[in-house]
Amino acid sequence: RDPWGYGNEDGPDAWHKDYPIAQGNRQSPIDIIPEEAVHDASLSPIFLSYDYCNSINIYNNGHSVIVEFDDTDDRTVIRGGPLDNAYRLKQFHFHWGGKGNHGSEHTVRGKTYASELHLVHWNAAKYKTFGEAAAGPDGLAVIAIFLEKGDEHRGLHKITDAFYMVKFKGSVADFKGFNPKILLPNSLVYWTYPGSLTTPPLHESVTWIVLKEPITVSEKQMGRFRMLLISGEEEDDRTRMENNFRPPQPLKGRKVRASSN
Numbered sequence: 001r002d003p004w005g006y007g008n009e010d011g012p013d014a015w016h017k018d019y020p021i022a023q024g025n026r027q028s029p030i031d032i033i034p035e036e037a038v039h040d041a042s043l044s045p046i047f048l049s050y051d052y053c054n055s056i057n058i059y060n061n062g063h064s065v066i067v068e069f070d071d072t073d074d075r076t077v078i079r080g081g082p083l084d085n086a087y088r089l090k091q092f093h094f095h096w097g098g099k100g101n102h103g104s105e106h107t108v109r110g111k112t113y114a115s116e117l118h119l120v121h122w123n124a125a126k127y128k129t130f131g132e133a134a135a136g137p138d139g140l141a142v143i144a145i146f147l148e149k150g151d152e153h154r155g156l157h158k159i160t161d162a163f164y165m166v167k168f169k170g171s172v173a174d175f176k177g178f179n180p181k182i183l184l185p186n187s188l189v190y191w192t193y194p195g196s197l198t199t200p201p202l203h204e205s206v207t208w209i210v211l212k213e214p215i216t217v218s219e220k221q222m223g224r225f226r227m228l229l230i231s232g233e234e235e236d237d238r239t240r241m242e243n244n245f246r247p248p249q250p251l252k253g254r255k256v257r258a259s260s261n
């Protein structure tokens with residue numbers, strides 16, 4: 001398959017050529033319009049059991065920077081909300097812009113944020129492997145958290161301080177003992193809707209849980225994201241990793257539900 005990216009030739013508008021599902025009926029991200037979200041009192045709160053969470057490594061795959069977790073048991077799971085069972089944390093990663101306040105994937109009444117954090121979980125109760133879950137209609141649950149430009153976020157320092165180790169595409173480094181609980185905002189009030197991976201292969205396998213309350217990140221911290229490269233160490237070009245976000249996709253009749261607490 002042709003390599004995909006976020007440039008003019010290989011960007012989101014071209015993905016449908018290799019991944020026709022890009023024009024499917026439950027694609028992500030979307031623009032969330034709070035007034036049109038259905039308030040669903042039956043939506044229970046989201047429970048994150050992240051206490052025994054342990055990260056393994058941090059790596060640069062040329063599209064984003066990813067922190068991976070040990071998902072060999074149910075030590076780090078989310079449950080409740082729109083989910084029928086526990087989903088295991090596999091990895092988290094970010095999407096971000098260049099300078100300014102664009103860079104998020106989901107938008108709220110057209111408002112964009114500087115970045116968006118995705119905590120990716122998979123339905124290990126129903127699927128044997130992450131790869132299988134990623135292709136199943138109820139295989140993944142991703143918690144999206146907006147990063148708004150403002151004061152620095154003390155919990156992000158450990159991550160941005162590790163970026164020098166994974167500057168180049170394909171680089172990986174040990175990154176143990178990081179618990180993403182510290183990246184959560186105060187409130188777990190959320191919107192939820194059925195969607196897809198926001199990067200190829202764009203599988204329509206994601207139950208999205210988008211938290212309403214953003215966390216803040218400083219311009220200095222965002223600058224650290226933009227020192228990451230999409231180029232490999234052996235390549236001549238040094239292309240910065242930035243604007244690695246897909247724009248909002250058509251809702252196609254889907255309902256966005258809002259939690260009450």
Ligand SMILES: NS(=O)(=O)c1ccc(C(=O)NCC(F)(F)F)cc1
Nearest residue numbers: 118120131134142196197198199201
């Ligand atoms: N940006 S996102 O929607 O959270 C997102 C989350 C996970 C993946 C992913 O694991 N792709 C590899 C796979 F599963 F084999 F397809 C891609 C995108």
Ligand SMILES: [Zn+2]
Nearest residue numbers: 093095118198
């Ligand atoms: Zn993502």
